[in-house]
Amino acid sequence: MRYHIWTVGCQMNVADSHKLAAGLDRLGWASVEKPADADLVVLNTCSIRDHAEQRALSKLGALKKLRSQGNEFKIAVMGCMVGLNTDELRRRFPYVDAFARPQQFEPIMEAVGYEDLGGEFWPATFETPDGPTAYVPIIHGCDKFCTYCIVPYRRGRERSRTVGDIRDEVEHLAARGVREVTLLGQTVEAYGHDLPPEAGRSRPPDLGDLLRALHDIDGIARFRFLTSYPKDMTERIIDTVVELPKVCEFFNIPVQSGDDAVLERMRRGYTMREYLEKFHLIRRKVPNVAITTDLIVGFCGETDEEFQHSYDLLAELEFDKVHVAAYSDRPGTIAHRKLEDDVPQEVKMARFHAIEQLEAGISARINSRLLGQEVEVLVEGQKTKADGESPWYGRSRGNKLVHFSGEAKAGDLVTVRIDRASAWSLVGTADAPAAVPARP
Ligand code: SF4
Numbered sequence: 398m399r400y401h402i403w404t405v406g407c408q409m410n411v412a413d414s415h416k417l418a419a420g421l422d423r424l425g426w427a428s429v430e431k432p433a434d435a436d437l438v439v440l441n442t443c444s445i446r447d448h449a450e451q452r453a454l455s456k457l458g459a460l461k462k463l464r465s466q467g468n469e470f471k472i473a474v475m476g477c478m479v480g481l482n483t484d485e486l487r488r489r490f491p492y493v494d495a496f497a498r499p500q501q502f503e504p505i506m507e508a509v510g511y512e513d514l515g516g517e518f519w520p521a522t523f524e525t526p527d528g529p530t531a532y533v534p535i536i537h538g539c540d541k542f543c544t545y546c547i548v549p550y551r552r553g554r555e556r557s558r559t560v561g562d563i564r565d566e567v568e569h570l571a572a573r574g575v576r577e578v579t580l581l582g583q584t585v586e587a588y589g590h591d592l593p594p595e596a597g598r599s600r601p602p603d604l605g606d607l608l609r610a611l612h613d614i615d616g617i618a619r620f621r622f623l624t625s626y627p628k629d630m631t632e633r634i635i636d637t638v639v640e641l642p643k644v645c646e647f648f649n650i651p652v653q654s655g656d657d658a659v660l661e662r663m664r665r666g667y668t669m670r671e672y673l674e675k676f677h678l679i680r681r682k683v684p685n686v687a688i689t690t691d692l693i694v695g696f697c698g699e700t701d702e703e704f705q706h707s708y709d710l711l712a713e714l715e716f717d718k719v720h721v722a723a724y725s726d727r728p729g730t731i732a733h734r735k736l737e738d739d740v741p742q743e744v745k746m747a748r749f750h751a752i753e754q755l756e757a758g759i760s761a762r763i764n765s766r767l768l769g770q771e772v773e774v775l776v777e778g779q780k781t782k783a784d785g786e787s788p789w790y791g792r793s794r795g796n797k798l799v800h801f802s803g804e805a806k807a808g809d810l811v812t813v814r815i816d817r818a819s820a821w822s823l824v825g826t827a828d829a830p831a832a833v834p835a836r837p
Contacts, residue, residue: 398426398509401435401470405452406443408581408623409499409552410476412532414441417475417502420518424511433463435470437509442478444547447725453478461492473497473505477551480729499552500537528777529576529808530792535563535607536582536589541626543653544664544731545696545724548583555584557592560602560610571616576808577775577792580607580622586629605637612641618810619643619775619794624691625650628667630675635682645794646683650676651691655710656703659696662736669710676714687795689718694752695745696724697736704748711755717763717795719756723749760820764797767815767823774799774827776809789827803827 400421404414417439418428432438440456443449453474460472475497479486483496495508506514538553539546567578582588589602602610608620620643627650638644650672654660657668679686692707711719723745726738774791780800781787788800791811801813803826817824 398424398436399429399434400426400437400439401429401432402439402441403432403456404441405449406441406445406476407583408532408579409534409537409583410441410443412534412581413476413500414439415527415532416500417441417505420502420506420514423518432460432470433468437471437473437505439473439475439505442474442476444477444551444727446722447727450478457490457493464492471495471508473508475499475502475505477547480551526570526573526575529574529775530579530777531570531575531577532579532581533563533566533570534558534581535604535622536585536587539583540587541584541666542664542731544662544736545693545727547727547729550729552583555582555587555591557587557589559592560595560607563607564611564614567611567614567617571614574616574808576617576810577619577621578611578617580604580620581624582622583624584626584629585622586625586631586634603631603634605631605634608637608641608644612643617643619645621645621647621796623649627652627665627672627675630679632678632682635679639683645796646686647689647794647796648679648683648686649689649691650679652707652710653691653693654696654699654703655707656699659699659703659707662697662732663693664731669706685795687717687797688714689720689796690716691720691722692752693722693724694748695740697732697738697740699724699740699748708751708755711752711759715759715763716756717797718760719752721749721752721756757820761818764818764820764823767797768818769815771812771814771828772797772799772823772825774801774811774813776805776807776811778807788824793823798822799825801825801827 402414402418404410429435438460440453442453471494473495474493476499479496479498486496495504497504536555536557538555539549540555542549586604588604588607592601594601625648652672653663653665694704726733772793774793776789776791779787779789788802789805790800793799799813800822805811805827811827813825813827815823815825
């Protein structure tokens with residue numbers, strides 16, 4: 398039997414897809430590239446933005462057409478588009494065989510004839526690595542309820558996995574050639590608050606404790622963690638990043654707006670002053686740190702002046718990268734019920750492009766500082782370009798994409814001298830692979 402999984406959205410979705418794929422592999426199924434060759438097609442969806450939902454809907458339309466041409470695969474929809482109540486979805490898409498909420502694979506497995514696989518079937522050590530890097534969810538769900546966000550309703554409240562459970566999974570990955578592990582959570586620093594204290598301790602474990610507990614695993618050269626929630630970031634976690642050589646000097650700390658009134662309408666739970674305190678603490682304490690952020694423009698009621706505060710903030714802080722999104726109203730959120738989506742679309746897009754342009758200049762400037770310097774790169778693979786060249790590619794400790802020529806293989810840690818730099822990537826030449834672990 399064969400399956401095809403299509404995934405959009407965050408790294409949590411990617412991890413969920415891997416877990417489902419590993420379950421199917423374990424039952425003797427094989428993955429195929431084309432839906433037409435499959436017995437089961439799974440769409441793992443995202444509803445954070447309208448655009449992601451539209452892509453899933455258009456995929457569904459294409460699958461319906463394929464089936465009407467005689468292909469007999471089952472169709473399953475999983476992820477954040479699937480809410481508590483699936484009646485409405487069933488009515489709209491009667492040809493879909495199964496709807497499954499994030500991490501709840503049972504309806505999909507039942508649709509292809511596997512009843513009662515039981516909890517034992519989905520062990521923690523389940524991810525199938527498809528390269529030298531892997532995502533490992535450490536905390537599921539979110540308790541924050543930002544007004545624009547659907548995640549707490551679809552992924553539920555925060556639930557941490559135990560340190561032992563996570564360590565088992567990382568050891569499993571290391572034994573299968575994984576060299577870099579990204580620990581995932583919607584609010585990753587919230588890790589552990591819902592766990593009991595470990596033996597000999599009076600407090601529950603936090604992200605710093607977890608990183609220390611994983612750090613000695615043989616074969617793993619790097620750890621990262623995503624996504625930070627500014628209010629949950631602590632000095633102890635920042636100190637852990639500085640102290641542990643395998644933990645990369647990389648933070649993604651979404652700011653979402655540079656204006657206090659907008660942050661309050663978003664119910665982000667912090668002010669700009671509090672955000673800046675955390676930001677500067679990280680910059681001060683972590684040498685060579687790379688910091689990226691997420692920003693929403695055109696949120697309900699955002700005035701020109703409020704937008705300007707976001708623009709000025711980005712110009713001042715010079716993030717390594719900004720993931721910018723134009724706000725889109727999501728049914729089911731607090732903002733949908735209580736606030737008016739009143740910024741015209743053309744204004745949202747003008748603000749979006751202004752931020753993109755600003756950030757392209759900043760990223761190019763930051764990256765140009767690396768010209769002539771040596772950076773440590775974890776090799777992920779090789780790509781053949783139209784001109785016939787096949788450079789290797791991988792990421793620096795600061796999570797920057799680096800293409801390079803030289804001797805290497807996937808999973809190597811190499812030192813690359815940077816010869817060219819743009820806003821989007823770096824190009825260089827590699828020395829021989831370094832011993833593990835290494836640091837710049
Ligand atoms: S912190 Fe806010 S934006 Fe992030 S997942 Fe939770 S509710 Fe959504």
